[in-house]
Amino acid sequence: MPGIVLLGAQWGDEGKGKVTDLLADDMHMVVRYQGGNNAGHTIICEGRILKLHLIPSGILYPHIVSVVGNGVVVNPRVILEEMENLRSLGISTDNLRISCNAHLILPCHEVLDGLSDDARGGGGLGTTRRGIGPAYADKAMRVGLRAEDLLERGVLREKAESLFREKNRVIVSIYGGEPLDVRRELERLEEQAEALRPFITDTSHLVREALSEGRNVLFEGAQGTLLDLDHGTYPYVTSSNPTAGGVCTGSGAGPRDLDEIIGVAKAYLTRVGEGPFPTEQDNEVGSAMQEKGREFGTTTGRKRRCGWLDLVLLRYAVRVNTLTALAVTKLDVLSQFDRLKICVAYRRKGRPMKDRPASSAAFRECEPVYEEMPGWGCDISGVTRLEELPGEARRYLEFIQDAAGVPVKIISVGPDRSQTIMVDGEVRTPRQGRFLFQDDLPL
Numbered sequence: 478m479p480g481i482v483l484l485g486a487q488w489g490d491e492g493k494g495k496v497t498d499l500l501a502d503d504m505h506m507v508v509r510y511q512g513g514n515n516a517g518h519t520i521i522c523e524g525r526i527l528k529l530h531l532i533p534s535g536i537l538y539p540h541i542v543s544v545v546g547n548g549v550v551v552n553p554r555v556i557l558e559e560m561e562n563l564r565s566l567g568i569s570t571d572n573l574r575i576s577c578n579a580h581l582i583l584p585c586h587e588v589l590d591g592l593s594d595d596a597r598g599g600g601g602l603g604t605t606r607r608g609i610g611p612a613y614a615d616k617a618m619r620v621g622l623r624a625e626d627l628l629e630r631g632v633l634r635e636k637a638e639s640l641f642r643e644k645n646r647v648i649v650s651i652y653g654g655e656p657l658d659v660r661r662e663l664e665r666l667e668e669q670a671e672a673l674r675p676f677i678t679d680t681s682h683l684v685r686e687a688l689s690e691g692r693n694v695l696f697e698g699a700q701g702t703l704l705d706l707d708h709g710t711y712p713y714v715t716s717s718n719p720t721a722g723g724v725c726t727g728s729g730a731g732p733r734d735l736d737e738i739i740g741v742a743k744a745y746l747t748r749v750g751e752g753p754f755p756t757e758q759d760n761e762v763g764s765a766m767q768e769k770g771r772e773f774g775t776t777t778g779r780k781r782r783c784g785w786l787d788l789v790l791l792r793y794a795v796r797v798n799t800l801t802a803l804a805v806t807k808l809d810v811l812s813q814f815d816r817l818k819i820c821v822a823y824r825r826k827g828r829p830m831k832d833r834p835a836s837s838a839a840f841r842e843c844e845p846v847y848e849e850m851p852g853w854g855c856d857i858s859g860v861t862r863l864e865e866l867p868g869e870a871r872r873y874l875e876f877i878q879d880a881a882g883v884p885v886k887i888i889s890v891g892p893d894r895s896q897t898i899m900v901d902g903e904v905r906t907p908r909q910g911r912f913l914f915q916d917d918l919p920l
């Protein structure tokens with residue numbers, strides 16, 4: 478079963494980092510297939526903080542080949558900084574491979590991201606202003622630069638110069654911004670190209686080779702299903718496809734290579750930023766989830782909106798990703814509640830609905846229909862076997878599993894690697910890891 482996909486089944490921040498770490502021991506390759514430096518983890522290593530926004534966390538393990546797939550947009554400055562930080566901690570980057578077809582985020586994209594979001598005023602999408610949307614836009618316009626352009630000096634200079642000049646015209650004439658110094662930017666890009674060249678290759682070929690040899694390849698999604706550009710809650714979405722279809726377009730693997738598709742979902746639900754959220758608890762329940770689950774963005778410190786688990790949206794995630802299993806995280810956060818609510822359907826204009834409506838206007842009008850369940854009222858953060866979970870917690874999970882129609886195979890009851898229940902009984906010996914995984918970034 479070599480092709481394993483791990484993706485967020487909700488609005489991101491589901492705890493994918495911990496689950497990737499759990500599976501890493503058995504992997505030969507970890508592939509990121511979408512997004513840019515708007516995802517990732519803070520890793521605490523020997524008292525030092527390391528932020529990885531672009532390079533897959535597989536890089537922490539010497540036996541893993543870490544691939545930045547063609548579906549990712551790569552900022553050369555950021556990836557070089559991450560590589561430098563890793564090396565300064567004694568972590569080798571020799572096993573890093575960057576797809577020659579990955580598009581580049583250049584300084585003009587970062588500038589334009591900020592200018593265009595400002596220009597939208599209060600109606601801004603609250604992007605991370607890292608140039609990710611504009612780089613994907615250039616990819617779709619077929620004017621973007623790709624990692625392959627870094628391989629040949631002459632080609633790079635010519636293409637980059639024409640792109641920089643065109644973007645300067647937009648920066649100045651549309652937004653009244655400061656133009657970029659084209660000569661300086663070209664020199665910088667050429668230096669970056671020099672440093673990145675050895676890592677750029679046809680990664681789709683590497684992925685194919687690994688899969689053909691029957692090796693385990695983990696495709697690691699960033700963000701989550703409901704932030705998917707096509708299948709998410711548009712326009713409050715990211716500019717790529719975190720859903721399972723994105724694995725193929727973003728890595729070069731084929732649909733039949735995906736043997737297991739694991740959706741990571743919290744036992745409740747959170748959302749960062751704007752947009753409809755039917756089960757949101759803008760009250761003491763939500764605050765208690767926020768507090769216990771530490772639902773605050775790492776960079777912004779912004780509170781994540783919290784609410785009860787929404788099975789309509791979870792079933793949707795199962796459908797659009799053809800999930801084969803679920804990993805349910807942060808179950809421990811619900812221990813504090815005497816009674817739990819779980820959304821089983823919606824009501825819109827008085828009419829019941831089983832599915833999420835496709836139109837965003839209709840989705841905004843959906844009200845949750847809840848089923849109530851008793852809580853378990855005790856600490857479960859030390860439980861490592863399913864049988865040891867209180868009956869109420871097991872029933873809560875069974876309810877999710879029945880509604881989703883796919884098995885819950887991993888249950889997480891705390892941030893530590895040891896605080897995990899592997900449902901198939903395959904409990905791994907908790908490793909004394911060097912690394913501690915922390916938070917993610919929004920969008």
Ligand code: GDP
Binds near residue numbers: 890
């Ligand atoms: P990602 O955005 O999906 O990659 O999420 P992360 O892996 O960065 O996890 C988000 C946060 O939740 C991190 O600070 C984790 O340490 C924490 N976390 C993960 N699983 C659990 C869990 O089961 N219980 C609790 N309390 N925290 C968890």
